Amino acid sequence: MTGGSKFEVSKFDGHGNFRLWQTRVKDLLAQQGIQKGLRAEKPKGMDDDDWQDLQEQVAGTIWLCLADEVMYHVMHLKSADEIWKKLESQFMSKTLTTKL
Numbered sequence: 868m869t870g871g872s873k874f875e876v877s878k879f880d881g882h883g884n885f886r887l888w889q890t891r892v893k894d895l896l897a898q899q900g901i902q903k904g905l906r907a908e909k910p911k912g913m914d915d916d917d918w919q920d921l922q923e924q925v926a927g928t929i930w931l932c933l934a935d936e937v938m939y940h941v942m943h944l945k946s947a948d949e950i951w952k953k954l955e956s957q958f959m960s961k962t963l964t965t966k967l
């Protein structure tokens with residue numbers, strides 16, 4: 868992070884606006900320079916070990932932005948893409964339903 872800037876994301880507890888939380892997490896990942904880790908497939912030219920490290924960094928960042936009761940449902944997943952998709956399937960429709 869440049870200039871000592873710090874960006875915090877409130878922990879998502881399963882309530883509130885999932886889409887807004889998701890956008891903030893994506894911004895945090897971009898700030899850390901690790902947003903490529905959300906991809907389902909390893910980028911061309913990236914070493915397998917580097918991809919694994921990136922996946923662990925992104926998964927860790929996502930987990931740190933989740934309340935315990937939500938993290939419990941995704942902590943067994945290993946890839947950032949799997950975690951992201953599981954959270955979307957669980958909470959995206961709830962956010963849309965709440966808006967209607």
